[in-house]
Amino acid sequence: MxxxxxxxxxxxxxxxxxxxxxxxxxxxxxxLNDVQKKGINAPLQVYRALxxxxxxxxxxxxxxxxxxxxxxxxxxxxxxxxxxxxCQACEKxxxxxxxxxxxxxxxxxxxxxxxxxxxxxxxxxLCQKCKSK
Amino acid sequence: MxxxxxxxxxxxxxxxxxxxxxxxxxxxxxxLNDVQKKGINAPLQVYRALxxxxxxxxxxxxxxxxxxxxxxxxxxxxxxxxxxxxCQACEKxxxxxxxxxxxxxxxxxxxxxxxxxxxxxxxxxLCQKCKSK
DNA sequence: TAACGTTTGTTATAATATAACATTTTATAA
DNA sequence: TTATAAAATGTTATATTATAACAAACGTTA
Numbered sequence: 001m002x003x004x005x006x007x008x009x010x011x012x013x014x015x016x017x018x019x020x021x022x023x024x025x026x027x028x029x030x031x032l033n034d035v036q037k038k039g040i041n042a043p044l045q046v047y048r049a050l051x052x053x054x055x056x057x058x059x060x061x062x063x064x065x066x067x068x069x070x071x072x073x074x075x076x077x078x079x080x081x082x083x084x085x086x087c088q089a090c091e092k093x094x095x096x097x098x099x100x101x102x103x104x105x106x107x108x109x110x111x112x113x114x115x116x117x118x119x120x121x122x123x124x125x126l127c128q129k130c131k132s133k
Numbered sequence: 134m135x136x137x138x139x140x141x142x143x144x145x146x147x148x149x150x151x152x153x154x155x156x157x158x159x160x161x162x163x164x165l166n167d168v169q170k171k172g173i174n175a176p177l178q179v180y181r182a183l184x185x186x187x188x189x190x191x192x193x194x195x196x197x198x199x200x201x202x203x204x205x206x207x208x209x210x211x212x213x214x215x216x217x218x219x220c221q222a223c224e225k226x227x228x229x230x231x232x233x234x235x236x237x238x239x240x241x242x243x244x245x246x247x248x249x250x251x252x253x254x255x256x257x258x259l260c261q262k263c264k265s266k
Numbered sequence: 267t268a269a270c271g272t273t274t275g276t277t278a279t280a281a282t283a284t285a286a287c288a289t290t291t292t293a294t295a296a
Numbered sequence: 297t298t299a300t301a302a303a304a305t306g307t308t309a310t311a312t313t314a315t316a317a318c319a320a321a322c323g324t325t326a
Contacts, residue, residue, distance in 0.1 A: 009273060009322095028313070042276065047314065052273090063196040064253065066282095066313065085247055096243050104237060108256070110229050114218055116258040120197065123241070124251040131248075142291090142304055162281070175307065180283065185304090199282065199313095 008052075014038055015049035016070070019059050025067030025093045054079060062086070062093055064122050069093055080118040081106060089130035096123070141185075147171055148182035149203070152192050158200035158226045187212060195219070195226055197255050202226055213251040214239060222263035229256070 008016065018034055019026050032046045040046060050068055053059040057079040059068050064086065071079065072095045083096040083105075105119050141149065151167055152159050165179045173179060183201055186192040190212040192201050197219070204212065205228045216229040216238075238252050 011274075040275095043314070044276085044316095045274075048273075063255070085243055085245070085249070087247075088250075094245070098243060101241065105254075108234065110218055110231060110256075112218070112227070112261065114220075114256075114258055114260055115264075116218070116256040117221075118257040119254060120257075121238075121252060121254045122196070123243075123247075123249040124253075125247055125249040127247055128245065144305075160281085161283080173306095176283070177285095177307085178305075181304075 009049075011040060011045055012049045012052055014040065015046060016053055016058055019053075019068055020070045022070075024091065025062050025065055025069040027067050031068075060084075060095070060120075062122070063120060064124075065091070065093070067093075069095065071095070072097065082119070083121040083123070085123050085125070085127075087127035087130055088124050089126055089133075092127050096121075142182075144173060144178055145182045145185055147173065148179060149186055149191055152186075152201055153203045155203075157224065158195050158198055158202040160200050164201075193217075193228070193253075195255070196253060197257075198224070198226070200226075202228065204228070205230065215252070216254040216256070218256050218258070218260075220260035220263055221257050222259055222266075225260050229254075 014035055015031055018031050028043065028046050028050060031050075032040070032043055035046070050059070050061075054061060054068075057071055059070050060079055060082050061068055062084055069084075081102050083098070083101060085094045085096050086092075101121075105121065106116075108116065108119075147168055148164055151164050161176065161179050161183060164183075165173070165176055168179070183192070183194075187194060187201075190204055192203050193212055193215050194201055195217055202217075214235050216231070216234060218227045218229050219225070234254075238254065239249075241249065241252075
């Protein structure tokens with residue numbers, strides 16, 4: 001069986017590469033700007049790559065910021081349980097990897113008995129740097 | 134002291150009213166459509182009201198849907214701990230009120246020691262109705 | 267090699283949200 | 297009461313984010 005990454009198409013590779021190299025979350029149109037030299041011309045080409053990368057778990061969307069960030073779990077193949085820490089001052093975003101938290105949320109049941117397949121959690125506050133300013 | 138609700142301005146009241154009467158989350162431009170008879174003409178007037186209503190906790194934004202929903206807690210004055218259940222089929226959204234969950238998340242500490250002021254959690258799955266189809 | 271699913275390229279447009287500025291209203295407190 | 301500060305309004309223009317629709321090419325595999 002071939003490694004997932006190698007199955008990525010040209011555009012998907014280009015987009016993933018940009019997101020992985022970025023220090024923080026990246027906006028779709030900022031990606032578009034960066035790749036216009038590389039043969040990608042239209043928003044849709046970026047959004048299609050993003051959709052695919054999200055689907056296979058290589059990246060996540062930070063919903064409150066309309067931005068995209070690489071998944072920090074090596075070989076992550078799914079993206080159904082995400083948690084982020086977001087600094088409200090500098091906008092630094094970090095994916096939270098915490099098995100207690102994910103275990104708790106994966107097994108969470110509300111009063112309706114609805115069974116959840118997926119969750120996304122975003123925490124907001126001040127990071128160490130910004131707190132001490 | 135006067136009740137919070139009575140401090141709302143005309144536009145804020147109009148917008149809140151629409152959201153509270155709606156059966157589910159409402160989009161900003163759908164609100165705009167509804168109120169063009171009532172003297173609100175521009176997107177900004179709606180967004181400003183939305184911002185204020187969010188700030189005082191009367192409504193929440195469902196980030197993954199870019200939509201707004203009334204807070205179900207009577208006299209809720211803050212909006213720093215929200216959790217929603219979202220059906221991926223019918224798009225029904227319900228606010229989850231669960232003190233165990235909120236207690237757990239409010240006291241959550243990640244490895245960086247960052248202290249969180251606010252969180253937003255969105256669960257996705259199929260509601261009872263859609264599951265049985 | 268044909269058939270299918272996926273990806274691409276392209277143009278156009280929809281949907282969501284904010285900037286900037288002038289004015290009016292409301293609350294506060296001197 | 298009045299001045300003054302803070303909040304809200306109205307308006308035009310524009311920025312930002314995202315999808316529709318269609319034709320063509322590519323890649324896999326039966």
